[in-house]
Amino acid sequence: MSTGRLTIDLDAIAANWRALDALSAATVETAATVKADAYGLGIGPVARTLAKAGARSFFVAVAEEGAALRQALGPGPAILVYSGHMPGDTDMIADLGLIPMLNSIDQMTRQFEALPGAPFGIQLDTGMNRLGMEPAEWAAVRDIAMRQGPQLIQSHLACADEPDHAMNRRQLDAFHGLTDGLGVPRSLAATGGLLLDPGYHFEITRPGIGLYGGLPFDKAAPVVRLALPVVQTRELEPGETVGYGNTWQAEAPARIATVSAGYADGLLRAMSNTAALYSGDTACPLVGRVSMDLITVDITHLEGAPKSLDILSGLQTVDDVAAAAGTIGYEILTSLGPRYHRRYSGTGA
Ligand SMILES: *Cc1c(COP(=O)(O)O)cnc(C)c1O
Numbered sequence: 001m002s003t004g005r006l007t008i009d010l011d012a013i014a015a016n017w018r019a020l021d022a023l024s025a026a027t028v029e030t031a032a033t034v035k036a037d038a039y040g041l042g043i044g045p046v047a048r049t050l051a052k053a054g055a056r057s058f059f060v061a062v063a064e065e066g067a068a069l070r071q072a073l074g075p076g077p078a079i080l081v082y083s084g085h086m087p088g089d090t091d092m093i094a095d096l097g098l099i100p101m102l103n104s105i106d107q108m109t110r111q112f113e114a115l116p117g118a119p120f121g122i123q124l125d126t127g128m129n130r131l132g133m134e135p136a137e138w139a140a141v142r143d144i145a146m147r148q149g150p151q152l153i154q155s156h157l158a159c160a161d162e163p164d165h166a167m168n169r170r171q172l173d174a175f176h177g178l179t180d181g182l183g184v185p186r187s188l189a190a191t192g193g194l195l196l197d198p199g200y201h202f203e204i205t206r207p208g209i210g211l212y213g214g215l216p217f218d219k220a221a222p223v224v225r226l227a228l229p230v231v232q233t234r235e236l237e238p239g240e241t242v243g244y245g246n247t248w249q250a251e252a253p254a255r256i257a258t259v260s261a262g263y264a265d266g267l268l269r270a271m272s273n274t275a276a277l278y279s280g281d282t283a284c285p286l287v288g289r290v291s292m293d294l295i296t297v298d299i300t301h302l303e304g305a306p307k308s309l310d311i312l313s314g315l316q317t318v319d320d321v322a323a324a325a326g327t328i329g330y331e332i333l334t335s336l337g338p339r340y341h342r343r344y345s346g347t348g349a
Contacts, residue, residue: 011346031057033208121152160192214329243288266335277309
């Protein structure tokens with residue numbers, strides 16, 4: 001096999017959901033955010049695993065993502081849509097039984113005219129300025145919305161991965177101001193908010209990244225292992241260079257492995273000359289530029305030639321690789337390419 005093998009540990013995903021669920025009171029429902037194909041890990045197996053672990057509500061970004069999710073879950077679980085009710089979504093929302101989280105007065109009008117009596121939720125902006133109604137808009141339509149009986153009112157924290165950031169408290173206070181006394185279930189916390197104090201939990205939390213082994217949930221069990229096959233190895237004389245642009249030069253005799261995966265597979269070019277791969281528990285530096293389908297790795301210090309090298313494992317998490325590329329674990333996960341052979345381990349599904 002010449003493409004990388006991506007192993008997704010479903011038991012670890014279930015364990016991470018349970019660990020996050022245990023951080024809030026028993027009365028708080030822990031939902032799951034499974035947008036973007038469950039952060040690139042495969043919405044079907046991941047959602048079935050989470051449902052089996054106990055999740056009853058699932059959040060996606062757009063209505064289109066609801067189709068595969070409804071097929072995976074069957075009719076019971078709630079599927080909520082962050083982008084709300086967009087033009088053209090009405091049939092999908094009705095046929096798949098989705099719950100749009102309405103973001104604007106336009107979306108509210110569309111929902112109440114096209115699907116009167118159908119379930120919906122409301123999103124409010126508390127300062128992130130990305131999704132949700134502004135406080136003034138909410139004041140204008142709150143009574144109309146409340147008469148239609150929203151299932152959930154939510155907002156989203158901009159700085160929850162920085163526990164001491166003053167923005168967290170400001171958004172919490174704003175959310176209370178906009179929603180106290182309405183008697184509707186509320187949600188403010190994704191992974192970061194769940195890790196703040198219980199004051200941020202309300203009735204439903206909706207973690208994503210923590211389920212998949214990423215920061216800010218630093219106690220997460222690692223979920224992905226990515227093993228990449230070695231295509232060939234070669235010996236270099238001192239002074240020889242490796243890869244496009246000659247960005248790495250051997251100072252001493254070196255042995256270089258050429259490994260099958262590149263930026264077309266989500267190994268960001270920004271990690272050129274900075275990431276490492278692992279042979280067992282021995283780190284081997286990625287040397288030279290990442291190219292489209294290949295990377296080059298210094299294996300001078302290894303005995304013999306490995307058949308494959310790991311770039312993601314318990315030894316090097318998505319956040320470690322992200323740091324090497326100047327990004328975040330979320331982007332590493334959602335960039336994992338379609339050429340990898342995906343394999344699921346564990347009994348979660
Ligand atoms: C993506 C997203 C989440 C999940 O966030 P994580 O940081 O992955 O836990 C929750 N709510 C909204 C509105 C989102 O866009």
